[in-house]
Amino acid sequence: MKEKGILFILSGPSGVGKGTVRKSLFEKDTNLKYSISMTTRKMREGEKDGIDYFFRTHEEFEKMIDENKLLEHANFVGNYYGTPREYVERTLEDGYDVFLEIEVQGAMQVKENFPAGVFIFLIPPSLEELKNRIMLRGTETSDLIRDRLNEAKKEIEMMDAYDYIVVNDDVDHAVTKVEAIVKSEHCKRERIAKQFKKLLEVD
Amino acid sequence: MKEKGILFILSGPSGVGKGTVRKSLFEKDTNLKYSISMTTRKMREGEKDGIDYFFRTHEEFEKMIDENKLLEHANFVGNYYGTPREYVERTLEDGYDVFLEIEVQGAMQVKENFPAGVFIFLIPPSLEELKNRIMLRGTETSDLIRDRLNEAKKEIEMMDAYDYIVVNDDVDHAVTKVEAIVKSEHCKRERIAKQFKKLLEVD
Numbered sequence A, B: 001m002k003e004k005g006i007l008f009i010l011s012g013p014s015g016v017g018k019g020t021v022r023k024s025l026f027e028k029d030t031n032l033k034y035s036i037s038m039t040t041r042k043m044r045e046g047e048k049d050g051i052d053y054f055f056r057t058h059e060e061f062e063k064m065i066d067e068n069k070l071l072e073h074a075n076f077v078g079n080y081y082g083t084p085r086e087y088v089e090r091t092l093e094d095g096y097d098v099f100l101e102i103e104v105q106g107a108m109q110v111k112e113n114f115p116a117g118v119f120i121f122l123i124p125p126s127l128e129e130l131k132n133r134i135m136l137r138g139t140e141t142s143d144l145i146r147d148r149l150n151e152a153k154k155e156i157e158m159m160d161a162y163d164y165i166v167v168n169d170d171v172d173h174a175v176t177k178v179e180a181i182v183k184s185e186h187c188k189r190e191r192i193a194k195q196f197k198k199l200l201e202v203d
Helices: A018-026 A057-066 A083-094 A103-115 A125-136 A141-157 A173-183 A189-202 B018-026 B057-064 B084-092 B104-113 B126-137 B142-160 B169-185 B191-202
Strands: A007-011 A033-034 A070-076 A079-084 A097-101 A120-124 A164-167 B007-011 B032-034 B068-078 B079-084 B098-102 B118-123 B164-167
Touching: A007 A018, A007 A103, A007 A173, A007 B007, A007 B018, A018 A033, A033 B068, A057 A079, A057 A097, A057 A164, A070 A189, A079 A083, A079 B142, A083 A097, A103 A120, A120 A141, A120 A173, A141 B191, A164 A173, A173 B169, A189 B142, A189 B164, B007 B104, B007 B169, B018 B032, B018 B098, B018 B169, B057 B068, B057 B079, B068 B104, B079 B084, B079 B191, B104 B118, B104 B191, B118 B142, B118 B169, B164 B169
Parallel strands: A007 A097, A007 A120, A033 A097, A120 A164, B007 B098, B007 B118, B032 B098, B118 B164
Antiparallel strands: A070 A079, B068 B079
């Protein structure tokens, strides 16, 4: 019995460095497959259907939305982008982990449609710095402190939907942590024990 | 604010190689402190109180049992051995992870007295092999298959109290997995978000 793969979702505020971390991660780990998105935008020179994107018409895409065949989708400047559920599920069944790098709104949609995913929130080191700053200094005006706390609170509210939080203080550090999360998730008792149990129920 | 350490418990059937994995792990990671046991056995030449063991009299040890000051304890050939709660908690407060290598009965006691611990079950590769054997062959007598399944089921029942399962197919593999578990546990949202929240409540 082949172990089923796990869907990992890397998300976080824009500008935090999700792409850099993902790129660096893919230079290392080989059991991860990057989730291929579906889009209605025109294919560019050199791009291939099913490799760079799944290219679809507006009508086809909207039909998939109606039939709930996307884990998430969004519309940017008139074109749809989304994550097809079938490709993700097939890849997981084949025993690969699927890695999805996505902005926060999309991640929340995936959370709803695929709660079994492992959600990793990448945060900028400035939040850490902010934390330290608020703690160590007592000199700022209470208005400024309040603004910063509110901002931090918003971040934290988003965090609550995630399983892990990784501070991107350094790309190598962050990648090592994501790798550790991937490895340790495969050791989770719920996953492995289920395999054993499934097996034992057979006879 | 210093991050509090985490108590990791490595357990598993006797002979699985817990000691080897622990030793190899301690050659690598430096933020782990090995939990020092308490005992009533005589101090041997070269041993130091508070380094090798906390050496106590029978009366002192039994007083600690009565006062629930041990995370677990057992009696081997007339001597008590146990894990003092205070040492573990102080070390965690100091920001170190504490690593406890222990047999299954002791781990179950720790689970009761310290449920916040992270419990890792080390299993022999033979269970995996057994799994494959049962699956791939259909030739064994049904009695033999039943015996093996029952044995496997007993193992699985013990597993249910654990957070992670690590197959000790190879010491390096197993150590890498335990290291990944230690690292990823520090990224768990529940732990980190709590820190942020605690901070935010202060002001």
